[in-house]
Structures are given as C-alpha cells and as structure tokens.
Amino acid sequence: MQEKTAGKQSVLRNIVSLVRENKEKSAIIAAVAVLCIMIAVICCPSPAVESGDDPVHGITWSLRADGTLKFEGDGEIVGPDAVHLSEADAAGVQQPDWYAFRDSVTAIDIGRDIRHVGLDSFVNFTALETVTVRGAMTEVDFECIRYDTPEGSESFRSVIVWGPAESSARVYAEYNSLEFRTL
Incomplete structure (x- = not known):
C-alpha cells in the first residue's frame, strides 16, 4: 500500500x-x-480494511475503505441469532463479525452466487444507501434490512436496491417500497 x-x-x-x-x-x-x-x-478498487476469510455458510465478506461491505461465495448471508438486536448485549446473542461495522457501511454488494439473505442480516445499518445484488438470488427475507427506531420516528432511510430485472431483489424492493434500479 x-x-x-x-x-x-x-x-x-x-x-x-x-x-x-x-x-x-x-x-x-x-x-x-x-x-x-x-x-x-x-x-483501482478500494482495499479491504476488514474481512472474514473463513467462509461462514459458504460466504466470505470484506469491508472496503469506501464503506462497501462485499459478500462473495456460494451460500447464504445470515443475520444474528436474535429476534431483536436492541437486546444485542444479552448473553448468548451471536452476531456476524461484519455487524460490528454497521454504522460505517454505506453500500452492500452481494455476489452472483449468494442464494439467500436471511432475517435481520442488515438490521440497524444506519448509513446504508445502496444494496447491489449481482445474481438472481433465490430468496430474500423481507426483513433483512430494517431499523429498530423509537416509535414515531423515521423508520427507514432511502435505500436504493440494484439487481437483475427479474429477481428476488426487485420483489424485495417493491415489497418494502424501496427504489429499485436494474443492473
């Protein structure tokens, strides 16, 4: 470098x-x-500043200096094993390593061979602006991106979802009233 x-x-x-x-x-x-x-x-792509080299559920991840969280591999992205992350300090709650960087992630890039994005995978990613889905993912949990906010406050920022025209990404964006753009 x-x-x-x-x-x-x-x-x-x-x-x-x-x-x-x-x-x-x-x-x-x-x-x-x-x-x-x-x-x-x-x-020249931004170098990874953090990464998960050991595949978990068939995927690896890297966080780039520009705030892009990139997932690659052949598998699924799973969220924490908790229903509500507002209770994340409770004993026994296990979070993915990349969740620690949620406040600095501005973009998520999901590789072509990722098959599934699970519940709460990107919950409380407060700086998130775009999600790019490179392949025709088979399944996206409709609550994979959400924010736990106090009642009466804005519950969702404007996130743009990019993906193939006929994909789970498009269905997800429409279901959640998010802007969708075709790759």
Whole structure:
C-alpha cells in the first residue's frame, strides 16, 4: 500500500516539474494529470480494511475503505441469532463479525452466487444507501434490512436496491417500497 502511495506521489511530482518547465503546455499536462488520477481512482478498487476469510455458510465478506461491505461465495448471508438486536448485549446473542461495522457501511454488494439473505442480516445499518445484488438470488427475507427506531420516528432511510430485472431483489424492493434500479 505504501509503495502505491509513494509511486503516485512520484508521478505527481514529475507532473509538477513538467508544468513548471513548460508553461505553454501546462493546461494540457494538467488535464492529462487529472485524467490519470481519475482513471486510477475509478479502476483501482478500494482495499479491504476488514474481512472474514473463513467462509461462514459458504460466504466470505470484506469491508472496503469506501464503506462497501462485499459478500462473495456460494451460500447464504445470515443475520444474528436474535429476534431483536436492541437486546444485542444479552448473553448468548451471536452476531456476524461484519455487524460490528454497521454504522460505517454505506453500500452492500452481494455476489452472483449468494442464494439467500436471511432475517435481520442488515438490521440497524444506519448509513446504508445502496444494496447491489449481482445474481438472481433465490430468496430474500423481507426483513433483512430494517431499523429498530423509537416509535414515531423515521423508520427507514432511502435505500436504493440494484439487481437483475427479474429477481428476488426487485420483489424485495417493491415489497418494502424501496427504489429499485436494474443492473
């Protein structure tokens, strides 16, 4: 990671030197530099800052620096073994490792071969903005994404669900009155 950063800094220093030496072409050089940086940002995925390397129920997960929680594998995403996570401090409640990052997750990316997303898998993910379903998942629990909020307060933020046109993701979005966009 430090090598990539040092390499990027070296490239930027070279560009700045060229601009100083050749003022007539500085606008073109600056435009090319901006374009190069944009390509690097778009093409290079964010490195995982946390991950679950041991497959649980056939899946692995990683949390990227940009707030994307990504699931891959051939299996199912299961939520905690509790009915209400507001009681999460109670003895015996077991939560998935990635649940600890729920306040910083802004996007969920579900891989093509994930077959099922279970009850409360993403309960109380307060920063969640988008969910992308890459495959035609066979089953989605209608309460896999929800918020436990005090009575009378806003119970759900605006979440956009992305997925194949004919999929459980679309049915889930419609059932929960969420915006759906086709991949």
